[in-house]
Amino acid sequence: MSKLKIALQKSGRLSENSLNLLRECGLKFPNGNSKLIASATNFPLEILFLRDDDIPHYVEQQIADIGIIGENILLETPKQINTVKRLGFSTCRLSLAIPKDQELNDIQELNGKRIATSYPTILQNFFHEKGLNNSIEVLSGSVEIAPSIGLADAIFDIVSSGSTLRSNGLKEVFKVMDSEAILVSNPRLQDSKMVLLNKLLFRIDAVNNAKKFHYILLNAPNDQLETITNLLPGINSPSILPLAKPNWSSLHSVIPEDDLWDTIDTLKEAGAEGLLILPIDKMIR
Numbered sequence: 001m002s003k004l005k006i007a008l009q010k011s012g013r014l015s016e017n018s019l020n021l022l023r024e025c026g027l028k029f030p031n032g033n034s035k036l037i038a039s040a041t042n043f044p045l046e047i048l049f050l051r052d053d054d055i056p057h058y059v060e061q062q063i064a065d066i067g068i069i070g071e072n073i074l075l076e077t078p079k080q081i082n083t084v085k086r087l088g089f090s091t092c093r094l095s096l097a098i099p100k101d102q103e104l105n106d107i108q109e110l111n112g113k114r115i116a117t118s119y120p121t122i123l124q125n126f127f128h129e130k131g132l133n134n135s136i137e138v139l140s141g142s143v144e145i146a147p148s149i150g151l152a153d154a155i156f157d158i159v160s161s162g163s164t165l166r167s168n169g170l171k172e173v174f175k176v177m178d179s180e181a182i183l184v185s186n187p188r189l190q191d192s193k194m195v196l197l198n199k200l201l202f203r204i205d206a207v208n209n210a211k212k213f214h215y216i217l218l219n220a221p222n223d224q225l226e227t228i229t230n231l232l233p234g235i236n237s238p239s240i241l242p243l244a245k246p247n248w249s250s251l252h253s254v255i256p257e258d259d260l261w262d263t264i265d266t267l268k269e270a271g272a273e274g275l276l277i278l279p280i281d282k283m284i285r
């Protein structure tokens, strides 16, 4: 049977998260990525370890069928490949930054300034949209030193915690876009590979849905069950089991991660007691 080939970053900010996702999907493969190619032992999948910038080209040329990259890479060098799923890890933003002792009240004030970046296409598109005319200094790395050495007035770069900007005397003044890891695919996959991709996507959804919810068990007086059920509708509806204590029940459901603590407060006010919140490993709706 033909194997689905996935291109992953060999070493960098996407590598560990990408491999972890595959592991959470139940795939087993040799540890360590010192080799350039590895095969899963329990799924027809071959992993190619590459530099992230090369992945879109390999997927477009069908050397790899699918790949995991930062969204920013694809926007910078668009290719004939499909974005199949947003993966929610290796998140960052691409922002404009200026020396910290300067002020910028309006983005229009950047007009005519020199901006250093490794992402000229994204930046040019943004300037075009805003009607700005700037000269762009394209650098392949260490963009943040450009203002201090007199190469540029501002920079456009990836920001995560912001500490690189701060330690180079810069401050973020405008976020142009957010980015996260995405799963991309060649648009012309054979049917047999499509079956494998769909199988993998099903597992990724189960893993990612599980991260958005917790399992909750609680006890409540029967006269409060309706209120509590409305607060915890669960996947379909909660399970309710009678307790040995008269007129009390145990309710099992799922609770979204997003407003976990606010919901817990409301549940307590509604009379819930003995709440247990547990992680979910996989969730299939």
Ligand code: PRT
Pocket (backbone or CB within 6 Å): 009, 010, 011, 012, 013, 014, 050, 051, 052, 053, 069, 070, 071, 072, 073, 090, 091, 092, 157, 158, 159, 160, 161, 162, 163, 164, 165, 179, 180, 181
């Ligand atoms: O060697 P290879 O070409 O494969 O890797 P790379 O060095 O080009 O990429 P890598 O590993 O640095 O980043 C891969 C992808 O991770 C990027 O394309 C982004 O989509 C995403 N990502 C998430 C980041 C960051 N966070 C990040 N913080 N990419 C880069 N950075 C850098 C940024 O360039 C800046 O130098 O980290 C610094 C800023 O970090 P903070 O935390 O100080 O703000």
Ligand code: ZN
Pocket (backbone or CB within 6 Å): 051, 052, 053
């Ligand atoms: Zn790279």
